[in-house]
Amino acid sequence: MSSALRKDLRKDRANPGVRALPQVTVVQGDITHQPVDAIVNAANRAMRGGGGVDGAIHRAGGPAILRDCIARFPNGLRTGDAGWTTAGDLRAKWVIHAVGPDFRSGETDRALLDSCYRRSLQVADELGARTVAFPLIGAGVYGWPKQDAIDAALETIWGTDTLVEAVNLVAFDDATRAAMRFRQGRGTPRRILEAVGELHARGFEQVRIHPGMSASGLYWHVSIATADNFDESSRFPTFRNQSMVVDYTTGSGPDFLDATVDEATEVTAVADLIVAAWPWLSDPVSDPDYAAWYRRLIGLVAEYDSLPIAYAEYFDDSRGWEVGWGSGVLIEPPPRALRGDQWGKG
Structure with missing residues (x-):
């Protein structure tokens, strides 16, 4: 970098x-x-x-x-x-x-x-x-x-x-380097989730996440995309245009969008990274229901110091998302995405 x-x-x-x-x-x-x-x-x-x-x-x-x-x-x-x-x-x-x-x-x-x-x-x-x-x-x-x-x-x-x-x-040695990077990346998911909240604060309330666990159960993963890019017919993350999605997995440690993101990184700077990856993200879009739901989600993430789960193998998503894998702490699914003609320009 x-x-x-x-x-x-x-x-x-x-x-x-x-x-x-x-x-x-x-x-x-x-x-x-x-x-x-x-x-x-x-x-x-x-x-x-x-x-x-x-x-x-x-x-x-x-x-x-x-x-x-x-x-x-x-x-x-x-x-x-x-x-x-x-x-x-x-x-x-x-x-x-x-x-x-x-x-x-x-x-x-x-x-x-x-x-x-x-x-x-x-x-x-x-x-x-x-x-x-x-x-x-x-x-x-x-x-x-x-x-x-x-x-x-x-x-x-x-x-x-x-x-x-x-x-x-x-x-x-290799093992020590891997352990250092794993510890350095412990705060990376939280910074990324908080950065989406920062984008909402800037008016880009159309930015959404879909987080879950890998099939192995070892790595947490999150996809970030605009609401119109999500295919909500699938419980697993499916998108109309994969090239317009930002992905992160904890297997990457502190590496996010060709930068190092850890506990020392400002949330505003992480939000800037996402904006830089999406040059077409120019018009703020109002979706207050999703933004309010997301604030409650981030509050639970902070309270329980755990990451949200929307999908995983053998995961029952009918009751909502779980905060912390196997924790039983639930939040209802996010509001469905507004159609293009329903979006309010910020």
Whole structure:
């Protein structure tokens, strides 16, 4: 995705009182090769190099990093803290050293792990770094449970006030990358559903959804189209013109319309993505009954933190849609689409 689009998907930093969240990209590779201003090292308290990521950064950056560590941190750093040194021969400008908790030695307080990310971003702000690459701190030889380490990384990066604009979260293998992307995409469906509500607020009340579960039961899927494109004679999503439908499945993680959509993405920006995919969506159309029904649906989605289901294998849709697969929380089916001659122009 282009840097311009990445910027568009984040809050406007020039708007007083509005905080932007870093755009997080999950990558797999060697952290020492990341094209960023600063890379974060998973250091130990002594700050004298070590194994894993720590050793790789010292080897790639050369002896200048260790000399700077000795000069700047003669007594090392405490667990959860971070500090910076030169990057030596690395392409980055700085190395930010964060001392992660040793889970296997009894340092099991999640706050220490969160602090590594928070302090690293604070140091990055002090340096003026706008792009930062993190390893998955604590999940290597220190033995922090991987899923909790991923939660700590993403939740803390998204929850920290920072001027950092872009973060690369670097995975060391395929399985870790997949787990990171799955966690990153947890909030993507909600953002997409909320974006349809945003389009209604803009007057495009003809935009509808049809959500459901895949035949395997593993992935949630949603189709977004205008009312006149839905074939309502089928309980499964059927359209008169498939090329005018936007589809998303949770199997895609945070990827939506060639962009990354996650908890850091503004709802208005997701709505803009849909509009950009539909250049023919020019005239607002009034359908207040559907818009009111949709607001109630989104309220239930928020209340139960679950996704709506309109179809699935062996799903009885006669009683309406279900919010949460197998939850029993129901909402009546949406009002039928208005015919073209019934639409009110906004």
